[in-house]
Amino acid sequence: MSERTWRIYLSGEIHSDWRERIETAVGEAGLPVEFSAPVTDHGASDDAGVGTLGDESEPFWRDHMGAGVNAIRTQTLIRDADVVVVRFGDKYRQWNAAFDAGYAAALGTPYVTLHDAEFDHALKEVDRAAQATARTAEQVVDVLRYVIRGELPGP
Amino acid sequence: MSERTWRIYLSGEIHSDWRERIETAVGEAGLPVEFSAPVTDHGASDDAGVGTLGDESEPFWRDHMGAGVNAIRTQTLIRDADVVVVRFGDKYRQWNAAFDAGYAAALGTPYVTLHDAEFDHALKEVDRAAQATARTAEQVVDVLRYVIRGELPGP
Amino acid sequence: MSERTWRIYLSGEIHSDWRERIETAVGEAGLPVEFSAPVTDHGASDDAGVGTLGDESEPFWRDHMGAGVNAIRTQTLIRDADVVVVRFGDKYRQWNAAFDAGYAAALGTPYVTLHDAEFDHALKEVDRAAQATARTAEQVVDVLRYVIRGELPGP
């Protein structure tokens, strides 16, 4: 059976190394995956509008311009993804991660949430619409390996 | 020109009276609106699963059951809505509100956000995909009056 | 808040009185529901093709004709439904019930399964894509009451 390439979008937290851990482990496992993600350089992301379209002094519109430019990237990549992984970390409010989950849910794109148990109650709607809730990046890799190859981790 | 009835879904915060203020003002203005909303009784909402489908001791699954039952209501009403208003208050993480915004965005349903300026930066992606950002319930009513009747508030 | 009418399609088993029990209890509760269902007269359902379009001696085509006529009804009503309830009883293979569940899932229409625990393993895929799994008709009524009115059954 020929192997298709899976497109996985990694949404959410940009302040820990969870994306790298998933990508490294998936690469080591040789899984046929193309990862995509939002721009994870926090400063660049915040300046996406004024850095490309010209200055704006009002913070609200500055954010508005930046969010528009970022959305060209994120919504295109989410629409294009086979699976979305949505990570909620322990800092910030991360409403954009929950927004992405709702966006994926309405498109019918399966997604996996990744967060600690302390957020379970607050994320119950987001988790319910997910196909899986993982606690660690390693579990996400295990899910992807199973989904793509049908292989479970050894005992 | 005959008047159509507008279906407005009021998503988000359940700990202040913003829904009542909007509904009262819209009623006083005589606007043809049918409001809908999630179940706003916090206790009932949390027990939506175990209160209907039988007990469950594990908190994660308890929430999972409840979120499923609530989703029957919320996703049906959002799909049915002409406009969604999404309120972010100052308590809790309110990821479900951001989830609803993403869901509406992917459906192409216009939505209005309602929140204080302190959340502007954190909500920039959610606000960007909205058609309007309001600060007060009264502004939401003004938007609805204009959208439905073309009338602006007097000076 | 004005009350919308909910359209509920009752799919699956036609050899017990589960539909009547749900409809009676929903009627007593005064819930604004319009129920729909497949034709539940087994003999009429089997003769739906030859009874309307003319005779056919070959059993396969006899069934084929009947299933086509029944599909005009069932697929229209499922597409039209807000919520589908799918009942699996203890007789027959009921592949059409599972077909309806898959059909609803792909449409994004929320559905509730209703079956005994003995079928849990065999129905795991069908239950996973459902928003709730109920054991009794009464639980389905409790779910509908909560979804429509936000009310949980008393203690």
Next chain:
Amino acid sequence: MSERTWRIYLSGEIHSDWRERIETAVGEAGLPVEFSAPVTDHGASDDAGVGTLGDESEPFWRDHMGAGVNAIRTQTLIRDADVVVVRFGDKYRQWNAAFDAGYAAALGTPYVTLHDAEFDHALKEVDRAAQATARTAEQVVDVLRYVIRGELPGP
């Protein structure tokens, strides 16, 4: 006329060698086909949740977790398929196969059923929404060869 690659998803029974027979014959015929399928290792499939996401003692939730992980694979592959083949064998209830058929039907994806005549009456709804009903894996291969190349088997 250049030859496109056809994506064929093989749904259903995992206890006989029907997939291998189709894949072998299609390979020998040199047809441009990429096959996909659910995970067919029964034990791995049952453990898809607990083997990747962590343990769970309650059988219902164990199945629920597993079905979620499996759905990431199956629903993605069905959405991606040009044609689905749905096999009903003589063991188990195989509700997931009928679910897949309903899912494909609602997506507008053509599918072929594969089963013995003894199930004809029970599968009449599933067969009616199919484009073809085959009795043997060889017939499925003949259908694929015709669909792709326009060639019928010799006399």
Next chain:
Amino acid sequence: MSERTWRIYLSGEIHSDWRERIETAVGEAGLPVEFSAPVTDHGASDDAGVGTLGDESEPFWRDHMGAGVNAIRTQTLIRDADVVVVRFGDKYRQWNAAFDAGYAAALGTPYVTLHDAEFDHALKEVDRAAQATARTAEQVVDVLRYVIRGELPGP
């Protein structure tokens, strides 16, 4: 169980009284049906463009204008219909009827064909995508009665 109104579009032949026979019989049976149809006055239909938008001497563009105006009506009503009945009579080429059938098929709207057996081979693709093929207007009425009420004609 409350009775919904079914919207039935009657496509095709405009030179016999098949529409009237169906409408009369459905009316006598008291079935809750709203019929719609193309404009069946042949002369008016041919003049739909030049009669409303101004003269045009070139026959091709005359037809083009008329077909555009007619399409506003027909495509709106087909999109709105629950079921389409497509009649092929023994005169003219009736390509518009086959066009409507293809249009309904792509929308996922069920349709019933109505024609004599002499056209069976020529209409095989159109019949295959239909849910039923009837020979007489009376059979169409029987199908509609069954679909709406679950009742078969007496012996």
Next chain:
Amino acid sequence: MSERTWRIYLSGEIHSDWRERIETAVGEAGLPVEFSAPVTDHGASDDAGVGTLGDESEPFWRDHMGAGVNAIRTQTLIRDADVVVVRFGDKYRQWNAAFDAGYAAALGTPYVTLHDAEFDHALKEVDRAAQATARTAEQVVDVLRYVIRGELPGP
């Protein structure tokens, strides 16, 4: 044959009385039509944002806010319409009218353009995707009467 109500959205020019002429004539003809339109009070439309959501000194963002609020109305009504009429007058650039035409085209909603011959070349793409091009409000009324009743104007 029962008469359905047609929803007609009147897009474009707000500086002449074309809407009133269509509505009056349609009313006199007793056609079952519900008209909708953008807010046609130019001043109110320009202030739709700052008049409801609070002041904004930068003209670009002032327009941006206003256009967002107006879009809640216009995009909802266009999505809801059976037919759109798009009027291009002789003043201003009217890019919003062409935008609405493109929006309707992508939705598959039929539309009629209304403009003088002097704009024919500049509007050729917009007219090509329309079902009809009218020169006068009276012609639009004739088209609607024909579409709804099948009646052509007398000689």
Next chain:
Amino acid sequence: MSERTWRIYLSGEIHSDWRERIETAVGEAGLPVEFSAPVTDHGASDDAGVGTLGDESEPFWRDHMGAGVNAIRTQTLIRDADVVVVRFGDKYRQWNAAFDAGYAAALGTPYVTLHDAEFDHALKEVDRAAQATARTAEQVVDVLRYVIRGELPGP
């Protein structure tokens, strides 16, 4: 500007060499096109069902089986096509060609009709929903060359 490959489906008449003429000319022009088509061997097409799925003596069901197998090919290829060319020749009723045109129209896929002027009136609805009507295979090639390369034939 990089060159994309265009997928063109050639629907309709199978009794003249129009496909070959288009394919040859397109090949000579070096246009990046992948053509697809129904099975054009009339005998094979008629036997598509019984030649793959087993015998059937009743002509109606024989055709039904064949049309189902052919539809797996044709509907997949039409859904996959960028442009459809629909040819109406001077023999047979060719309802399947008109069906394909309606199917493409509902999908929003642009199509070009190819037929003699004698059929203009009978094909007016089919031509109206087309983006172009050609009289000769050479004109179709000219349209494709222009669409792909922007080049018009020399004088």
Next chain:
Amino acid sequence: MSERTWRIYLSGEIHSDWRERIETAVGEAGLPVEFSAPVTDHGASDDAGVGTLGDESEPFWRDHMGAGVNAIRTQTLIRDADVVVVRFGDKYRQWNAAFDAGYAAALGTPYVTLHDAEFDHALKEVDRAAQATARTAEQVVDVLRYVIRGELPGP
């Protein structure tokens, strides 16, 4: 992270070198982009119908034929695009550019407008539905570089 190819459609003005400037700069930056565009040879575009399908003396129909042939190209490429850039220059009415913007908006495809500030008020609806408004071709390139690579221009 592997690099996907982005498909960018460049809509609008054909009388300045904005496309070439964007393509050159994107090429120099080595961004993985496939550009597409309408036919930008004004004369060829105007003759797209009569140059391929045969002569037509009436200007309206001449334009109509040409617009149909051009639409095969433009609507296919817009549907295929990840991002659309819509340029409004200082000549002509450019209703087709606004049409393309509306078309992209309804499809949910993100687009960027490119125009001088003098058109801001007239383009407010078109800009509001865009994800970004640029003033120069260089800004468009900066947006694309950020969207694709996450890199902002240096200070």
